[in-house]
Amino acid sequence: MRSVGRLVAFSDGVFAISITLLILEIEPPGHDRSLLHGLLALWPSYLAYAVTFLFIGQVWVNHHVMFDHIRGADRTVLLLNTLLLMVVAFLPFATSVLADALRSGDDERTAVVFYAVAFDVTALTFNAVWQYARRHRLLSEALDPAGATAIGRRFQLALAWLSAGALLGAALPLLGVVVIAAFNGFFWLPIRGEGPRSADYAAGA
Amino acid sequence: MRSVGRLVAFSDGVFAISITLLILEIEPPGHDRSLLHGLLALWPSYLAYAVTFLFIGQVWVNHHVMFDHIRGADRTVLLLNTLLLMVVAFLPFATSVLADALRSGDDERTAVVFYAVAFDVTALTFNAVWQYARRHRLLSEALDPAGATAIGRRFQLALAWLSAGALLGAALPLLGVVVIAAFNGFFWLPIRGEGPRSADYAAGA
């Protein structure tokens, strides 16, 4: 079994690169109309950029929360984490597809569902790492069962929320985007009534 | 509360990637005229590249100055810092818009204002991190109030300077570029008459 230090450093690298590559998906406007008009017409790109940026930022924070409690990585953890990174690194493409559809107005439903599913699969692989580590007793002994359950529930909530986003987006595209944006809000902002313990664990604060 | 080590390492990653991606915005010239002519005609791209590169380099230096004095990050610091990174990662796009307008001569005013506002919002989020940390007593106790005030003023000066750049650029595009380039000069070069203490704090020397 290997210590998780290098796994976390490598993952941070992929998170930082993915988040920064997002901007490459936005092309400067052409010269067929005024620049101001062109820049304003790119609003779907800015929106998609911001939503994905905040989402990856959140995955980064929660990835640290998760690996603070995992004391070692066996080969399966390495593989599951690589699958998680593979989905995160895919998000700039999904973001580009969404922005493209919102700009053109074509196939918005398909694009929103594609985007939401990409987020949802991120949450799925994230949960897979946690569940595997928990079942195979790779969690730190300093973490009591109640804490482990609280964290696991928070991660499952993310999965449920993003699945709902995909389903609602299939019905009403705009609603899907709102649900995903609200997800960012929920996971970033402090939550009223949340005890300090679970706040520490599940929110990375 | 979390130690700031990982936040700083992650931020450094985003700074390093953004600064290096800038070059991707410059396309090699086509074959419709001599290469020498084509390379010379790209001067606005080189100029924009250099100004943004030095600016991000400076944000990197000052980010370290800031977090040397912040002893821990709560969830709001993480969010504010992510917003800062979101703006920094946006700068290659703004740089590309500026270079494009300077090359074509179209809509220079709009492009300069857009570019200056992007820099200005960088300074705004930067100040937000510092003000929040100060108000919520997250600063290191080794930093005396006078030092905290000196640093805060330096950061506020950046905000004022870049706001002026945006306003002046709206009046006279070239002047906006000069003001921003001068900003780089001011924040990088040693300042005559500046005491050693404030030099240490506010300039990262």
Place this chain on the structure above:
Amino acid sequence: MRSVGRLVAFSDGVFAISITLLILEIEPPGHDRSLLHGLLALWPSYLAYAVTFLFIGQVWVNHHVMFDHIRGADRTVLLLNTLLLMVVAFLPFATSVLADALRSGDDERTAVVFYAVAFDVTALTFNAVWQYARRHRLLSEALDPAGATAIGRRFQLALAWLSAGALLGAALPLLGVVVIAAFNGFFWLPIRGEGPRSADYAAGA
């Protein structure tokens, strides 16, 4: 002689960047047909993305296994490792060539061989680092000769496997892709009957 810490950190950076750049090779579909159709038609790009991503992830894991046992890097190790990184950084291009050929159906044989050879040369330079370190007594003394032999054999197996992939791909393109994908499966998944010692050494678990 230099310690390997910086070499490993620099290599990890190149692995993380290459793996994340892979997504830039996938273009969002155009508007000449439905988005759903366009996204489904990109399956060769998704396949190539996943295979290369898992391959680079594996190289990363095994690179750590290798350098855990190398106690210092002389100039030749630095050069050989740089050649390894040069091939890894080339893989996004080979991936793009493969996806392009699978999408268009043109020249699949050439593309599969090109892709397999790129993987094979990765394994070749990888073996060169290990063989050089072993012959020049740069291995850690904590590693007994049996362990060194076990690791070396695992690395040689990779070379043989990927060479077979290139040859089989020249005969039957699809078979080449299957052999390379199976390689990922073999090197990632735990192997039944494998003793704990060799598992530790050769598989990074």
Place this chain on the structure above:
Amino acid sequence: MRSVGRLVAFSDGVFAISITLLILEIEPPGHDRSLLHGLLALWPSYLAYAVTFLFIGQVWVNHHVMFDHIRGADRTVLLLNTLLLMVVAFLPFATSVLADALRSGDDERTAVVFYAVAFDVTALTFNAVWQYARRHRLLSEALDPAGATAIGRRFQLALAWLSAGALLGAALPLLGVVVIAAFNGFFWLPIRGEGPRSADYAAGA
């Protein structure tokens, strides 16, 4: 004065990203002729990729050699190092210009000189960091004056060699490329007759 740890880590990030971005300058061939033909016709891109990759790899090695002996960075060191990084991050563009000219056969002279000058300016800023650190007594006291002189001479040799490459390339383009490629060979390969001390210092072995 600041310790150089973060400066070196940030610089390593820029080196790793620049070196890995090089591949993005190579486009997969189109479908107007056979893929094999298309891949072979890209030889100038592969050549330029390899030469620049090995060059940046070398700058990375020598940057560590340099900062192993610099005990602290003042503001001017930070600025000079940022200028060095600005030139290194520019190299993918110069590489692309060279490959483009070699492929088309147009304006090879201009392209080779442009490429050689970009390398040369890298060496120039590199020497500026070292000379500044030496004159302002920022070198480690463990380095004796003879060692400092040996390192400085090695760095000056790089500057002279690359200047010669630019001049010779202006006369005969091919010769310029050969001189730069030979530079990589000279700085990477062990040098016969070189004492162990200067080898350690000046070549990073």
